[in-house]
Amino acid sequence: MVELREKNGSVVFVVKAQPRSSKSRICGPYNGGLKVSLKAAPVDDAANEECCELFARLFHVSQSRVHILSGRTSRTKSVMIEGVGAQAASLIFEQF
Numbered sequence: 001m002v003e004l005r006e007k008n009g010s011v012v013f014v015v016k017a018q019p020r021s022s023k024s025r026i027c028g029p030y031n032g033g034l035k036v037s038l039k040a041a042p043v044d045d046a047a048n049e050e051c052c053e054l055f056a057r058l059f060h061v062s063q064s065r066v067h068i069l070s071g072r073t074s075r076t077k078s079v080m081i082e083g084v085g086a087q088a089a090s091l092i093f094e095q096f
Contacts, residue, residue: 002093003032004086011089012069015077019047024054028096033076048072051079058092059084 005012014033021037028035036054040046052066059066059081071077081089 001032002029002034002090004089004093006086007080009085010080010082011084011086012078012080013089015051015071015079017042017047017051017075017077019075024050026054026058026096029093034093034096045072048077051077055079055081059089 002013014031016030016033016035018027018035018037019040019042021039024037024039026034026036036051038047038050038054040050048068052063052068056063056066061081061083065082067080067082069078069080
């Protein structure tokens with residue numbers, strides 16, 4: 001189960017990133033967060049950009065509404081999606 005927090009009308013959750021994978025995808029729940037595989041290498045912020053793109057597509061929002069709050073240089077990141085509530089995110093994450 002993914003632990004979700006709501007902050008000012010936005011959802012915040014933890015992501016465990018695995019860069020340099022064969023394809024970018026959401027693997028599923030992992031230690032209270034989500035594990036994601038990212039094709040990009042963790043160089044020049046490429047993996048972070050790809051992570052934001054992945055969640056923007058999943059939630060059907062623009063990439064400018066997806067933010068990495070902490071962990072830009074770490075594999076464990078705190079991600080916020082503006083305008084999406086915890087209940088809506090929970091429904092989307094049920095498929096994983």
